[in-house]
Amino acid sequence: MQLVSAVPHATPTPAISFPMPGFEGGAGLAAGPIQGRRMHFARGAEIYAEGKAADQLYKVVSGTVRTCRLLPDGRRMIAQFALAGELFGLDSVGHHRFFAEAVTDVVVIAFSRRDINAWVERERAAAQSWQSYALERLAAAQDRFILLGRRTAAERVAAFLLDLVDRGLGAHDVVELPMSRYDIADYLGLTAETVSRVLSTLCKNRLIAKQGCHHLRILDREALEEQADEDAL
Amino acid sequence: MQLVSAVPHATPTPAISFPMPGFEGGAGLAAGPIQGRRMHFARGAEIYAEGKAADQLYKVVSGTVRTCRLLPDGRRMIAQFALAGELFGLDSVGHHRFFAEAVTDVVVIAFSRRDINAWVERERAAAQSWQSYALERLAAAQDRFILLGRRTAAERVAAFLLDLVDRGLGAHDVVELPMSRYDIADYLGLTAETVSRVLSTLCKNRLIAKQGCHHLRILDREALEEQADEDAL
DNA sequence: CGATTAGTTGATACGTTTCAAAAAGTGTGG
DNA sequence: CCACACTTTTTGAAACGTATCAACTAATCG
Known part of the structure; x- marks a missing residue:
């Protein structure tokens, strides 16, 4: 070491x-x-x-x-x-x-x-x-x-974002994502491409907005929580 | 209660x-x-x-x-x-x-x-x-x-069987499966049908033999361990 | 600013799920 | 102890979600 x-x-x-x-x-x-x-x-x-x-x-x-x-x-x-x-x-x-x-x-x-x-x-x-x-x-x-065992890609990503916010990564409604898409994927049991696609879909549906790929603004927290489907993470 | x-x-x-x-x-x-x-x-x-x-x-x-x-x-x-x-x-x-x-x-x-x-x-x-x-x-x-995040159905089932043996469920090379296929599935993040199919395949490949659906005989532990792919569970 | 890495998007392939039906197993009452 | 009903398991066919491969675009770093 x-x-x-x-x-x-x-x-x-x-x-x-x-x-x-x-x-x-x-x-x-x-x-x-x-x-x-x-x-x-x-x-x-x-x-x-x-x-x-x-x-x-x-x-x-x-x-x-x-x-x-x-x-x-x-x-x-x-x-x-x-x-x-x-x-x-x-x-x-x-x-x-x-x-x-x-x-x-x-x-x-x-x-x-x-x-x-x-x-x-x-x-x-x-x-x-x-x-x-x-x-x-x-x-x-x-x-x-x-x-990991019972949730879809979209549910995992939504839960992940909310978890980061709850743990204080990012101020107000802006989430900071210090890690790469590959890191997120390997944490959620997905691939980087899938993570990227889910984030894009969330953007398209106006739940979040990208501000550079390491900063996301949460536009509709309620909808995001619904997608994460409570009791998760 | x-x-x-x-x-x-x-x-x-x-x-x-x-x-x-x-x-x-x-x-x-x-x-x-x-x-x-x-x-x-x-x-x-x-x-x-x-x-x-x-x-x-x-x-x-x-x-x-x-x-x-x-x-x-x-x-x-x-x-x-x-x-x-x-x-x-x-x-x-x-x-x-x-x-x-x-x-x-x-x-x-x-x-x-x-x-x-x-x-x-x-x-x-x-x-x-x-x-x-x-x-x-x-x-x-x-x-x-x-x-749950990074292994295939076959790997999960194989690892599960070996885990049960190591924990003493069943004597010698006969594994006892007290739980249903649905239980196994919900433990491994799969469906009961998939668990059943994997077990059938393992039988066909002569890694295990069914003795009633709650008792399996391990025929080739080495191959099973290879399928479980070490360091698992 | 250019080179390199990271991220996005698309087309296709694969593994697992879903739905459906048949087969095997289990429990119960006659 | 067997027959019946019910449940669980198995198997098949089709649908679905995610992975994979590939190309392109955006971001990062020297």
């Missing part, structure tokens, strides 16, 4: 907050005194490889990260897009079962798994927070079964 | 073991002194409903359980088949996001979430066990993304 070399100005981040989504009330509750290492990665750079020891958990400060796996024949599946403020790297106990790459230039904070474990054992609130986080991730994963 | 009425001989199960798969070494490590309630359900009976408070975690003693969700238009997705010895009901923190039904006549033990939490807070090993279990479930869920 060329992690260290990828840290130009490794400011000794003092007492980084460690929010567990789903537990903290606000946006950045300082839930513990864990120190993290701030790291930078350029667009496309590998953050960790599949099979490497999963000894760190990462929090995205800015930018977007994808975690993926490749099948022998080249098919790819993206397990997660981690947006600013979100965590990634919780693949498994021992070794990473996916690899992580920077979708855009990113800044992340890496927390040592050992520190987290120690903290969780020390403080009751930490343990609860940690457990809630794991359960929330599990719930999100289960929801995705339905998306 | 007609849970209580469904308990004919509610033996006051004394000090039930509470194994967390992935943590205990053997098959039934008594990891804690948690008391559970033994319950019986007839084939097809509902064990808990979607939306109900998720205040219990269940362990299957015998039989098979499915956890599902229904979409408004009738499409169904099965999130999990819980076999003998496995846990289910860990949908979420607050309320069940899936409903659970008995695939066959089942005996389960219900553990109170409160008891589990208390135990986890009391004993260090319990906390670790609990965490490992949650992470293992998460890893399994992530693997299923690939199955």
